[in-house]
Amino acid sequence: MSKDVFKIVSDKKKKLQEEGLKSDFFSLLQVIIVGIFEKLRASWSFRKAKSVGSMVLAKKSPLIEIHGDLIIGDRVKFWSKFEKCKIFVKHNAVLKIDDDCFINGVHISASVKIHIGKNVHIGPYTIIMDNDFHSTSVNSREKTKEEIIIGDNVWIAMRCMIMKGVTIGQGAVVAAGAIVTKDVPPFTVVGGIPAKILKHIEKQY
Template sequence: MVFFSCAKVGKMVTMRGFARVEGGGSIIIGDYVKIWSHIGKTQLSVGKGALLSIGDHTFINTGVIISVRSKVSIGKYCQIANQVIIMDNDFHGVENRDTPEIPQPIIIEDNVWLATRCMILKGVTIGKGAVVAAGAVVTKDVPPYTLVGGVPAKIIRTIQPDVVA
């Protein structure tokens, strides 16, 4: 099982297929997390000194790539569709490609849905209950309970949060 390299794994965590997990950082996985890696390889790359945390009841579908060189925090009850890319770093500069860029943390709050093939780039916070449309590239913070889409992602509309009686 790939969880041998994790700092903490919650109860009832399930893996379908075999994810590629590499790097010298810390991975914390909450309770009831599901990670699929059966059609496309799910990849978790967490560099030395970096932290990836995945909240309770979160689902990560097949072919997802998460690259962490600082910190990526994924909340509870999140749905991450297939082939989503989450990167807290650029690996190199634009003008001078020999100059490494500084990674910036990504925070994905609770109940977020990341649709197929969207990209979440460094320094972004995605608010509670937000939805990122398929193929969107998120370069700026997303307010809670909003739907964003496009390249770069822009607010399409607000979403009514579920009211629990």
């Protein structure tokens, strides 16, 4: 845990320096104190989760309803700076969020299963739902619930919608305002309504 604290403080110091802000002892002390409150807030907010990793932080209180399994990895941040984070896990559903994710003002509703990989960044006002809650036709037998998988190192910009049954591949970028109704290949940028491939991204290792 001490390594995680050191890394967070070190990263914060670097960020303050890059932005031309104070990064002296007292500024960093303030960061640590704020971080303690964010850790305590997250511990209380996610007390009903199946498991919560180390250094999970919450800036402002998220709206949480847990009736299934919520599994959160290490160093996950839940920010409610622009919009309150809303996390709903229905009965018998699973929501798994892997390490180092940053979730800011996002609405996530799991009725079956949603798996968010490592180092995924999701912008405010985005909605991720694995359930349409009703079919498009009275006589239709189409599935209304299908799991969502979001791969590692994905960036989802603000005001996106990720619909049921979608897999977003590793390293993909979803542009602001996109509605994703079909699978997104790894290392691509998608955008539009419905989302389509805009370009391919060179893999970086």
